[in-house]
Amino acid sequence: DVTYGIIVNGLVKQGKVADGVRVLVSMEERGHHPNEFVYSALVSGLFNEGNSEGAMKLWQEMMEKGFKPNTVVYSTLIDGLCRIGKPEEAKKVLSEMVSEGCMPNAFTYSSLMRGFFEKGNGEKAILEWKEMEKNGCTPNEICYSVLIHGLCLDGKLKEGLMVWKHMLGRGCKPDVVAYSSIIHGLCNAGFVEGGLRLLNEMLCQGSESQPDTVTYNILFNGLCKHNNISRAIDLLNSMLDRGCDPD
RNA sequence: GAAAAGGUA
Numbered sequence: 001d002v003t004y005g006i007i008v009n010g011l012v013k014q015g016k017v018a019d020g021v022r023v024l025v026s027m028e029e030r031g032h033h034p035n036e037f038v039y040s041a042l043v044s045g046l047f048n049e050g051n052s053e054g055a056m057k058l059w060q061e062m063m064e065k066g067f068k069p070n071t072v073v074y075s076t077l078i079d080g081l082c083r084i085g086k087p088e089e090a091k092k093v094l095s096e097m098v099s100e101g102c103m104p105n106a107f108t109y110s111s112l113m114r115g116f117f118e119k120g121n122g123e124k125a126i127l128e129w130k131e132m133e134k135n136g137c138t139p140n141e142i143c144y145s146v147l148i149h150g151l152c153l154d155g156k157l158k159e160g161l162m163v164w165k166h167m168l169g170r171g172c173k174p175d176v177v178a179y180s181s182i183i184h185g186l187c188n189a190g191f192v193e194g195g196l197r198l199l200n201e202m203l204c205q206g207s208e209s210q211p212d213t214v215t216y217n218i219l220f221n222g223l224c225k226h227n228n229i230s231r232a233i234d235l236l237n238s239m240l241d242r243g244c245d246p247d
Numbered sequence: 248g249a250a251a252a253g254g255u256a
Contacts, residue, residue, distance in 0.1 A: 005249045012250090040250040076251045110252045145253040180254040217255040247255095 005037035012045035020045060021058070034062075039069065040076045047080030055080055068100065075108040082115025087124070090115055104135065110143045117150030125150055141167075145178045152185025160185045175208045180215045187222030195219055196235075203242075213247050 004027050011020040020042050024034050039062055046055035059077060062069070069077075074097040081090035090112055094104055109132040116125035129147060132139060139147075144167045151160040164182050167174060174182075179202050183195040199219060202211050216239050223232040239246065 002249055007249090009250060035250095037250045042250095044251060072251050074251095079252060082252095105252095107252045112252095114253070140252095142253045147253095149254065175253095177254045182254095184254065212254095214255045219255095221255065 001032060001035050002037075004032060005035060005041070008038045009041040012041045015049070017042065017045040017049055017051070021054075034067075036070045036073050039067070040073045043073065043076045043080060047076075047083060052080060052084050069097075069102070071097070071102050071105055071108065074102055075105070075111060078108055078115075079111035082111050082118070085115075085119060087112060087115030087119055087121070091124075091128075103137075104132075105137060106132075106140045106143050109137060109139075110146045113143070113150065114146045117146070117153065122150055122154045122156075139172070141172055141175045141178050144172060144174070145181045148178065148185065149181040152181065152188065155189075157185050157189045157191075173206075173209065176202070176210060176212055176215060179209060179211070180218055183215065184218045187218060187225075190226070192219070192222040192226055192228070195222055196231075211244070213244060216244065216246070 004023060008020045008023050011017070011023065024038060024042065027034060039058070042058055043055050046052070046058065055077070074093060078090040078093050081087070081093065094108065094112060097104060109128055113125040113128050116122070116128065125147070129139070129143075132143070144163065148160045148163050151157075151163065160182060164174070167178070179198060183198050186192070186195040186198070196219065199211055199215065202209050202215070216235065219235060220232050223229070223235065236246065
């Protein structure tokens with residue numbers, strides 16, 4: 001069964017999702033039962049290639065067989081539904097998984113929060129955050145990034161900064177994506193200087209928090225939009241000095 | 248020993 005999981009995942013990663021589904025059929029013909037690894041690989045593969053109908057059909061067949069999905073398989077469906085703009089349906093799936101005794105984790109909540117933010121429903125995203133905390137699920141740096149990014153896109157930089165401080169206060173180390181998200185929020189609100197200050201802070205942190213090309217691009221964009229081309233050139237030079245490649 | 252989530256136009 002591990003063999004089938006590895007093969008199906010390999011096919012999916014190469015964009016051969018239909019072949020992955022064929023493997024599922026043939027393993028059943030041989031009397032093997034597909035497990036969580038096979039199902040999550042196929043569900044995410046089908047959603048990623050835009051075949052949400054296929055994913056839902058597979059899900060239905062899986063449930064009809066009496067298969068009990070675990071947290072990863074449920075989270076994969078929730079993420080897929082959010083990616084096609086259906087966070088409300090994803091929320092229903094979350095309720096189902098809880099009633100089946102399956103606990104949502106940071107993956108589950110970050111997908112759902114992002115789905116609500118993308119629908120312009122920041123209120124519901126924040127409700128999910130509260131739900132997560134109530135359920136004793138500790139947010140990781142990805143959950144914080146989703147929340148900060150969503151708040152900043154809603155023009156709520158102040159709230160984003162509060163969350164940022166909260167993250168630091170709880171000892172959660174912001175990684176490069178979390179830093180980039182808050183820097184983006186600062187730049188878009190016109191506080192490019194604040195963004196540059198955070199960049200300097202990043203340079204003093206560990207390897208997980210070193211700025212990358214995206215971080216620099218965010219700052220270049222902020223500087224150029226505010227007619228600060230010369231500072232952008234200085235920044236480009238320091239970027240190159242650090243051995244970071246522009247794209 | 249295999250599967251799922253976040254940042255730049």
